[in-house]
Amino acid sequence: MSTDTIIKLENVHVSFWQNNVGVYSLKDLITQRKSPFKSKTILNNISVEVKKGDSLGIVGRNGSGKSTLLRTIAGIIKPDSGTVTVNGTFAPILAIGAGLEVELTGYENITMLLALYGTAKKNSNAVENIRDFSELSHEVLSMPVKQYSSGMVARLAFSISLANDSDILIIDEVLAVGDQGFQAKCLQKIYQIKDQGKTILFVSHFPDDVARICNKAILLEKGEMIHSGNSIDICNNYRQLF
16 A cells, blocks of 8 residues: 555445344244344445545445445444555544433533543643534533534534544534534534645535535445546536436
């Protein structure tokens, strides 16, 4: 792998086991004559290479494998076959509220995740920066996260992830939640990260956002990569699926 390559996937295959016949107990399992479980392919023979500083968009219809691909790159899912090589650190925003403990307050979540990232030791103003960017009040951040609206959770999760000064920013559909003002603020921050030469992996159902943010893109369909190349061209290919 060349020194300017930060992510490389080679022939990656991911499958999950599905329960297709309603087996929910040991008795059900014993009385079944055939195995109730069936392997379903989620990603099939995916090969892609991302250079440092690239912004890669990942588009596709629901169920095409976009989120699974991100989780495989992030090391959350281990592929059945193929190799995933990553030369850098992640700031994952993989889902609304992913990584947040709902029983803890906003402040407690901030403190916990900053400690995990190691950011607290590097930046003594990290908590204040997160609070200011999220635009959540002291009262809200003092509440358990389980009392937050989906928009509040998105603000907190995005703001905490941005505090992690990593090489690769992974964003999965987070910008679809929240008011337009905060979405615009998040997009502006993504542009700043891009200008700093960081690598971005961006999943969205909004091709216009992908075309604006990303220089490259891939199109997934039923777990297979059917197109790759310039983000504008790939987004046009995506629109033609509907």
